[in-house]
Amino acid sequence: MIIETKVEGANVIATVSGDIDGKTAPQVQSELLAALQAGNRLLVDMNGVSYLSSAGLRMLLLLYRQVASKKGKVVLVSVSEEIRDTMSMTGFINFFTLAETREAGLAALA
Amino acid sequence: MKSLCLPATLDALEEIGKYIVEAAKNADLDAKAAYGLRLAVDEIATNIITHGYKEAGKIGDVAVSGVLTDSSLTIVLEDTGIPFDPMSHNLPGDDYLSLPLEERPIGGLGIFLVLKGVHAFNYEHVDGRNRNIFVMNRPVGTPE
Numbered sequence: 001m002i003i004e005t006k007v008e009g010a011n012v013i014a015t016v017s018g019d020i021d022g023k024t025a026p027q028v029q030s031e032l033l034a035a036l037q038a039g040n041r042l043l044v045d046m047n048g049v050s051y052l053s054s055a056g057l058r059m060l061l062l063l064y065r066q067v068a069s070k071k072g073k074v075v076l077v078s079v080s081e082e083i084r085d086t087m088s089m090t091g092f093i094n095f096f097t098l099a100e101t102r103e104a105g106l107a108a109l110a
Numbered sequence: 111m112k113s114l115c116l117p118a119t120l121d122a123l124e125e126i127g128k129y130i131v132e133a134a135k136n137a138d139l140d141a142k143a144a145y146g147l148r149l150a151v152d153e154i155a156t157n158i159i160t161h162g163y164k165e166a167g168k169i170g171d172v173a174v175s176g177v178l179t180d181s182s183l184t185i186v187l188e189d190t191g192i193p194f195d196p197m198s199h200n201l202p203g204d205d206y207l208s209l210p211l212e213e214r215p216i217g218g219l220g221i222f223l224v225l226k227g228v229h230a231f232n233y234e235h236v237d238g239r240n241r242n243i244f245v246m247n248r249p250v251g252t253p254e
Contacts, residue, residue, distance in 0.1 A: 019127065022156035023120035051127070051145075053152050054220040064211050082145040089226055090219055091207040 002048070003028055005035040010072075011109055012039045017048025020056035029059040033066060040072025041109050045102055047078035057092055064095055073097065077105035111136070113175035118163045118189060126155050126174050130185065133176040137183035137248050146227030147246050151185055153220040154196060154242045162191025162240065180248070182229075187242040193235045196221050196242065 001018035012035045016028055036042060042063065060074075067074050075097045079087070087093040099105035114129050116122040130151050134144035151174070158172055173188045202218050224231055230245040 019124070021123050021127070021152060022160065023123050051148070053149060053156065054223055055156065057219055061211050068212060082142065085142070085145075086149065086223065090222070091209075092211070095211045 001027060003031045005031060007035070007038040010039040011041045011043060011106070012036055013043050013045070015045040015048070019051040020049055020059065021051065021053045022055040025053070025055035025059045028056075029062060032059075032063055036063070036066055036070075040067055040070035041075075042067055042072065043075045043077060043102075043105050043109050045077045045105070046080070046083070049083065050080055052083045052086060057086070057090060060087075060092060060096070073109060075099055075105045075108045077102055111176035111178060113173055115171050115173040118159045118170050118172045118191065120156075120159055122159065122172055123152060123155060126172075126187075127152060129174050129176075133178070133183060133185060134246075137178055137246065139183065139246060140249070143246060147183075147185065147244060148227075150224040150227035150231065150244055151187065153224050154187055154244075157194070157196065157220060158187065158189045158191055158240065158242075162189055162194055166192045168192065182248055183246045185244040185246075187240075187244075189240050190238060191240060193240060195233045195235070196224065197231075197233055 001024040004015045006013050014032055014035060018024060020028055064074055077099050079098050097108045099108050111133060114125065116125055127148055130148045134147055155172060163170055168191055170190045175186050177184045202222050228244045229247045232243040234241045
């Protein structure tokens with residue numbers, strides 16, 4: 001699992017690579033929540049994520065709550081088709097902005 | 111298919127995932143079916159490791175095995191953690207799924223994803239062992 005975060009103004013930009021499951025989700029969650037101390041707009045580039053279990057959905061839920069409480073926004077970039085299916089059937093997809101590319105994601109964050 | 115027996119820790123999830131990906135490939139499942147199966151098995155394995163063993167203060171193994179026939183792929187997870195029937199869980203209904211994320215209780219989605227991901231799911235407790243059984247229908251006309 002590789003997690004990189006950087007802060008650009010009020011934007012927190014995260015790049016996550018690897019499977020997000022019951023083992024790795026807590027680690028991703030704590031790093032992204034820590035990064036959110038610096039801003040309320042979060043972009044997560046998930047190009048390197050091909051698998052996300054319910055532990056990953058729980059992580060997205062907590063990130064969403066954290067950001068919503070600070071009147072911010074979460075944009076997910078390059079979400080795989082299977083993960084989008086999981087987010088659709090659980091109703092999660094309506095709460096996140098999805099973008100195909102990093103550039104489109106940054107534009108959606110503004 | 112050769113079965114795999116692993117210490118029931120979260121490190122097992124990756125190995126189980128690889129086993130399922132391989133099994134799905136051997137069964138000629140398409141990408142969506144393979145993903146749904148992996149998700150289903152992973153959700154149950156996570157529950158076994160976390161609730162069946164760790165939170166119950168138990169240690170042990172989780173075994174994964176697969177049986178391939180002309181018409182189906184059956185995956186079985188076996189463990190000796192506390193008896194737990196995943197179907198005894200209340201499934202999130204439409205009420206839950208339409209709640210805003212702010213108001214949702216955390217958890218409860220795992221079993222929902224299990225039932226969405228496979229064609230049949232069964233649980234039995236036999237001789238002190240939990241057996242979680244996942245069945246996928248194979249594509250019709252699959253060459254042997």
